[in-house]
Amino acid sequence: MTGLNRRRFLQTGTAGAGLMLAGSPGLLRAQAGQVLNVTAYGGVWETAVRECFVAPFETKTGARATVSLGAPAQWLAQVEASPQSPPLDVLIMSPDLAIVAAQSGLMQDLTVNRIPNLAKIPQEFTDACLGKGTYLDYGVAGITYNKDMVPNPPRSIAEFVDRVSAGEFVASVPSISYAITPIMLIWTMAEALGGGVDNVDPFFEAMERMRDNLVFWGGPNDFFNHLASGEADLGIYFDGRTWNHYDEGATWIDFINPEEGGALTAVAVQIPNNANPLAFDYMNEMLDAENQARFAEIMNYAVTNVDVVYSEKLQARVTPWQQTAFPPYEAIGAARNEWVDRWNREIGM
């Protein structure tokens, strides 16, 4: 729910005037010299953001964008500390934190009027952020395996559980210390085995069956080390990261989206209240089909604009989001503490 107040009225008026003046050389001159503070993860992510989003934004607006490296929890705390004058104008967020930020009233509504490319993003992705954000890209948490050790991999989560329980494989799964374990493992496995967000008993029963043949990873690099060292044969991991390892030379690795659908793990984008109005121009670049296609090629992850055309290589790798399991992030957020408590008591890793 949003009310019309003085600030919102002024913001809307500014945006409307902006649309009318778009393309005007005078406006470009006015925007030149403005600085927009945007966010990115480090490494190849940052390089891709600069190349695919920052560069076209700066060319079109004449403004400059600085890129702050870090993590969503850090950026959200910085905006919370200074909501009247946020130090950041566009945030990269995890889906669960995006909901927290939206519910806290810290983020602006996204509309097609202000971000024309939003019309090309499936409505489900914007709804998942309560209208105060949308998804930029997504991956799938499925079954990654060592082809040399597992010539005939399990095709579903149920088969995965049965064969690991029988001792056919040692599996590496995320530990509870990893932030999205409740989503990518607890909820996904419960859902696949007949439970759901209201009933995670099937997950805990499956973990009890598999416990002698499990190792746990605390971070994505641990998982890769488990597979590379032979400590595990397969596990629950992300498609994009799997393909990145493959392209780096680990050609023994492969990925399967399980028949029940692996959990969709997305990257959300949001604009804080009182951000520089140019944030909407920047987000429009982030949601542009051409820019997203280049971003996807660099990152090996699927992107969200429906007009994106992938290369042949990437087309074979990305999973259409309709074939994934779309997590109920809000409900999972409400149940998370209870699940973590139960995990600590029953699994302990």
Add this chain to the structure above:
Amino acid sequence: MGRFALTAFVIAFFIFMLAPILVVVVVSFTSAGYASFPIPGWSLRWFVRIWEYPPFINAMITSTVVAVLATVLSCLISIPGALYLARARAGWANVVATFLLSPLSMPMIVIGFSSLFFLTAVGIGISMTALVITHTVVCMPYVLRTVIAVYRSVPPPYEEAAAILGANPLRTFIEVTLPLIRPGIAAGSLFSFLTSFDNLPVSFFFASAQTSTLPVVMLSYIENQFDPSIAALSTLQLALALVCLILADRLYGIKKMTVAA
């Protein structure tokens, strides 16, 4: 037999402590595109990658500047305080000393989070100034603790003799007290610099495009990238710590400093 068992235990202990560090150092020289052990071949490519990725270099400069400034400020604030508190007999002096040492016993993430909200509320916001202030708070206890420990072992008659011979308080401090407490200052400064340089939980909340420190950039990098450049950076950090220790040993002697600590 007992001596043999003790020697075996000490060797096993050092292997247990050092093996993970050695693995990181070896992995930093791998020729592979991903971190794995044992390594398939030797290469310096991941050290080259550090120089090729500008945020690593910028963050290294930021971390060094912040660590130096926080160490200098810690010394300027802590040394006078330590000199007073070490000799004070009033009961409240212990209370003040405990309060000043309290950052050692508080979770750093709490200090970082609360400092972010406090410094933003007073108008300093996310800036180099805020980062240096918060690092100084975290580093001060190291200098305070070591200088208090050293100064308490200095007999008061040295300074009294200087005063009787006509030296004013400033000259007494420069020519008598300072040389005597120098091992404490050196040890405290060394701990302070290394604590600031490696700090993540506090720096995390003050990171921006201009103020990201090396640990923050490393964390952000490792979230989405899997190459061994982080191992190469860790090796460089380890080398820096070793150089600091060797310099400190040559200048003051590690033995004196460990007594001070």
